[in-house]
Amino acid sequence: MKKRVGVFVCECGTNIAATVDTAKVAEYAKTLPGVVYATNYKYMCSDPGQELIRNAINEQKLEQVVVASC
Numbered sequence: 001m002k003k004r005v006g007v008f009v010c011e012c013g014t015n016i017a018a019t020v021d022t023a024k025v026a027e028y029a030k031t032l033p034g035v036v037y038a039t040n041y042k043y044m045c046s047d048p049g050q051e052l053i054r055n056a057i058n059e060q061k062l063e064q065v066v067v068a069s070c
Helices: 022-029 047-060
Strands: 005-010 035-041 064-068
Touching: 005 022, 005 047, 022 035, 035 047, 047 064
Parallel strands: 005 035, 005 064
Antiparallel strands: none
């Protein structure tokens, strides 16, 4: 049985986004087996970023998460 996976890619301001196209990484993640939700956000570690993760877990019924950040 496949797990429902969410992928959250952080831009870290420009620290990561200066060299990695985080939007493309999130779009690619959506094509991976089991991934039902993927997004990028400027500061995933911030309060709004953490709220984004919590909301997605509840709304998308995620069973596993991957957070790609610094």
